[in-house]
Amino acid sequence: MLIDLKKKHRKEIYSQVHSNFINKLLNLQGVKINKISHEDSFIKIYIKTNPREHTCPACGCLTSRVHDYRNQLIKDLPLQFKHVFLVLRKRRYVCSCGKRFYEHYDFLPRYNRMTKRLFAMNLLKLLV
Ligand SMILES: [Zn+2]
Numbered sequence: 777m778l779i780d781l782k783k784k785h786r787k788e789i790y791s792q793v794h795s796n797f798i799n800k801l802l803n804l805q806g807v808k809i810n811k812i813s814h815e816d817s818f819i820k821i822y823i824k825t826n827p828r829e830h831t832c833p834a835c836g837c838l839t840s841r842v843h844d845y846r847n848q849l850i851k852d853l854p855l856q857f858k859h860v861f862l863v864l865r866k867r868r869y870v871c872s873c874g875k876r877f878y879e880h881y882d883f884l885p886r887y888n889r890m891t892k893r894l895f896a897m898n899l900l901k902l903l904v
Pocket residue numbers: 832833834835836837871872873874875
C-alpha cells in the first residue's frame with residue numbers, strides 16, 4: 777500500500793516536471809497544457825489558463841464569475857514540419873451588471889486566429 781502511494785506520488789511529480797518542460801517549449805506565459813495530439817500533418821495542443829479577476833468592460837467592476845467556455849482554434853508556429861494548432865479553452869465571464877465578455881490573452885491579438893509570433897513570422901517572410 778505504502779509502496780503504491782510512493783509510486784503514485786513519484787508518477788505525479790514526474791508528470792508535473794514533464795508538463796513544465798513542455799510549457800517551456802511552448803513558451804506561452806500563464807498557459808497550461810491539457811493534451812497534445814499528433815496527426816499526420818498537424819499537431820493539436822490543448823491549452824487553458826487559470827481563472828482570474830477581470831474588470832468588466834461595461835461598468836468597471838471586478839468579476840471572477842465564469843459564464844461559460846468555448847474552444848478556439850489558433851494557428852501557431854510550425855513544429856517538426858507540421859502545422860501547429862492551439863486549442864484554447866476560452867473562458868467567458870459574467871459581471872453583476874449582466875455584461876458577458878471573453879478573457880484577454882497576451883499571446884493572442886484580439887479577434888485573430890493566429891498567435892502574435894506566427895503573425896510576426898509571416899510578416900518577416902513578406903519582407904525577405
Ligand atoms: Zn459590469
